[in-house]
Amino acid sequence: MSSGHLSTYNALPDGLLECPAARLREVLSGPTLFDLSAGRKGILFITVLQHGNETSGWDAVRTLLASGDAPSLMLFVANVDAARQNVRKLPGRVDFNRAWEGGDSPEAAIAEEVTGRAMAAEPLAAIDIHNNTGRNPPYSVVTRTDERSLGAAAAFAQRVIVIDHPGVQTRRFSEFCTAVTVEVGTARDPSSAERASAYLEAAFRWREPPRVSSRQLYLYRNLARILVEGEDDAVTPCEDFEALNFERAEGGTVIANVRNGRGLKAVDEHGADVTGHYLETEDGEIRLRRAVIPSMFTTDLRAARADCLCYLLEPLPGS
Numbered sequence: 001m002s003s004g005h006l007s008t009y010n011a012l013p014d015g016l017l018e019c020p021a022a023r024l025r026e027v028l029s030g031p032t033l034f035d036l037s038a039g040r041k042g043i044l045f046i047t048v049l050q051h052g053n054e055t056s057g058w059d060a061v062r063t064l065l066a067s068g069d070a071p072s073l074m075l076f077v078a079n080v081d082a083a084r085q086n087v088r089k090l091p092g093r094v095d096f097n098r099a100w101e102g103g104d105s106p107e108a109a110i111a112e113e114v115t116g117r118a119m120a121a122e123p124l125a126a127i128d129i130h131n132n133t134g135r136n137p138p139y140s141v142v143t144r145t146d147e148r149s150l151g152a153a154a155a156f157a158q159r160v161i162v163i164d165h166p167g168v169q170t171r172r173f174s175e176f177c178t179a180v181t182v183e184v185g186t187a188r189d190p191s192s193a194e195r196a197s198a199y200l201e202a203a204f205r206w207r208e209p210p211r212v213s214s215r216q217l218y219l220y221r222n223l224a225r226i227l228v229e230g231e232d233d234a235v236t237p238c239e240d241f242e243a244l245n246f247e248r249a250e251g252g253t254v255i256a257n258v259r260n261g262r263g264l265k266a267v268d269e270h271g272a273d274v275t276g277h278y279l280e281t282e283d284g285e286i287r288l289r290r291a292v293i294p295s296m297f298t299t300d301l302r303a304a305r306a307d308c309l310c311y312l313l314e315p316l317p318g319s
């Protein structure tokens, strides 16, 4: 297992591009920053595998690098240890994408070093590529709503979630460059990597990120994150609910069944318990108390326990 050590390269080691995510650890010793900028400013900064089982970003990047068409860039390949086991993060370790604004974890030390090197390169834009576990339309996530951040987001998808979650790379990087997270679909769907490739190819041509106003997009903000509580298999997520990702779900819609206990907990962005505002349990059914727009809902309980069952969104006014 890697400690808080960042490896850096100025060229790609032999055999790297042939490795699927699960085999990267055979070539790399842990989290690795590739500085392929040749000292140029205004390059793209790309991050993949902050979550080890979200492999589409790496597949997109290695295809583009192998084609020889990629321009100067910086590439951070984050959680290769978790990728080897095809898990979001290793047990007992922090979530890499919560470690970018301090903390005493090895991940935070690496994130700090990566941030310093990225800042020095004065990137044009930073793109962090993720997968969802459940079926969602493609969407972008930003922490700022200036026209360049929205332009970088819109170049990937018309659906954009605006978050203010401490510790995520996009929030940290937005302090010194245009920064966006793209959620490209499920890792098991080959079109997710194709979608990521198409976006990166477009971004490679930017002289600067396009400018887009909020009126041209569907903007959302997070109201709550739904966590799974209690003993194993007490909760059964409702399969039909997955089709409601990014759709309006009316009050009364069943989100899960529960055998005993509360089953699900809703928390807001500051971690406050808001369960009673959004959920009610009756006759073993957990229902929405009010109309919301779910996202990232998954029926995979293991994934839901590792992260969350879903988010509840509302449209942002003016969009």
Ligand SMILES: [Zn+2]
Pocket: 050, 051, 054, 130, 131
């Ligand atoms: Zn992720």
